[in-house]
Amino acid sequence: MIPQELHDLLIGQYGDALTAAIEEGYAAERPVTFRYNRIKGQGDPAARLMAQGIEVRRVKWYEDAYLVEGAREDVLRETELYKNGEIYLQSLSSMLPPIYLSPAAGETVLDMTAAPGGKTTELYALSGGKALITACERDGVRFGRLQYNLARQGAGRVTALKCDALALDDAFSFDKILLDAPCTGSGTLSLNKPARFSESYLLRCAALQEKLLKKALRLLKKGGEMIYSTCSVLRQENEEILEKCLGRGCTVQPLVPLEGLPLLSGGAGTLCVCPSREYEGFFLAKIKKEG
Ligand code: SAM
Numbered sequence: 001m002i003p004q005e006l007h008d009l010l011i012g013q014y015g016d017a018l019t020a021a022i023e024e025g026y027a028a029e030r031p032v033t034f035r036y037n038r039i040k041g042q043g044d045p046a047a048r049l050m051a052q053g054i055e056v057r058r059v060k061w062y063e064d065a066y067l068v069e070g071a072r073e074d075v076l077r078e079t080e081l082y083k084n085g086e087i088y089l090q091s092l093s094s095m096l097p098p099i100y101l102s103p104a105a106g107e108t109v110l111d112m113t114a115a116p117g118g119k120t121t122e123l124y125a126l127s128g129g130k131a132l133i134t135a136c137e138r139d140g141v142r143f144g145r146l147q148y149n150l151a152r153q154g155a156g157r158v159t160a161l162k163c164d165a166l167a168l169d170d171a172f173s174f175d176k177i178l179l180d181a182p183c184t185g186s187g188t189l190s191l192n193k194p195a196r197f198s199e200s201y202l203l204r205c206a207a208l209q210e211k212l213l214k215k216a217l218r219l220l221k222k223g224g225e226m227i228y229s230t231c232s233v234l235r236q237e238n239e240e241i242l243e244k245c246l247g248r249g250c251t252v253q254p255l256v257p258l259e260g261l262p263l264l265s266g267g268a269g270t271l272c273v274c275p276s277r278e279y280e281g282f283f284l285a286k287i288k289k290e291g
Pocket of ligand 1: 113142183
């Protein structure tokens with residue numbers, strides 16, 4: 001069931017036709033997708049999984065992203081590739097922020113709200129293990145999950161901090177920041193799972209997102225870049241948060257959509273992915289702090 005309050009907000013923001021497309025995306029049964037982890041990888045995951053009867057295909061826009069045809073998560077979890085951290089089960093949309101942040105060797109990178117660590121380990125892999133990554137998580141149980149995934153994925157040089165990112169000292173500064181903010185998850189609803197959504201929850205999420213983004217902008221070096229992302233399709237958690245926080249030398253840098261992404265909007269250079277059979281709903285913005 002789609003909560004009525006969410007349906008009404010979608011209609012108000014997107015109108016009837018796009019709301020119908022979003023709600024069709026909620027109802028779709030998405031295939032399992034995974035990211036090949038080059039830090040641990042021992043060669044072509046597709047061929048090795050195919051040899052075990054698991055059919056996979058590579059996604060056009062990222063050589064390490066794969067889609068599994070006809071096998072569920074539990075089958076993948078039994079494979080050696082999964083057990084030894086060569087692959088990480090991750091939605092396609094959630095692979096986008098690290099790709100657009102593009103961390104390089106030697107850069108200091110803050111992953112502000114990091115658990116369970118899918119994007120932290122992707123940032124690490126994208127930099128060949130050579131970016132200097134700090135990953136922050138305030139929830140104790142989720143922090144444990146982050147540590148486990150860092151270890152399993154071989155991301156040994158990540159500094160993991162169990163702390164509230166809002167309490168980080170403003171004396172720290174980073175070349176790049178990923179703020180994959182806590183959100184209502186309005187892009188990832190699935191009709192098979194109970195939905196947690198209410199307008200008061202939306203307001204609480206938006207208030208926290210605003211604080212976290214303002215903090216991120218203080219921690220970003222002059223000349224630095226960051227990605228703000230959510231798995232929500234609601235403008236209250238996306239464009240409106242940007243409107244409240246940007247200005248004073250911090251501007252949105254237009255993102256070029258990768259081939260095949262089903263987009264709801266690309267207004268003002270941000271991207272909002274429409275929930276669909278292959279993608280969860282997701283929002284991304286790249287922000288630059290002028291030097
Ligand atoms: N980026 C993660 C990944 O790809 O695996 C998912 C992050 S999830 C959307 C948001 C996380 O932020 C949650 O684990 C939540 O506990 C954490 N969080 C919320 N508020 C926080 C804060 N003030 N400081 C640090 N972490 C926070």
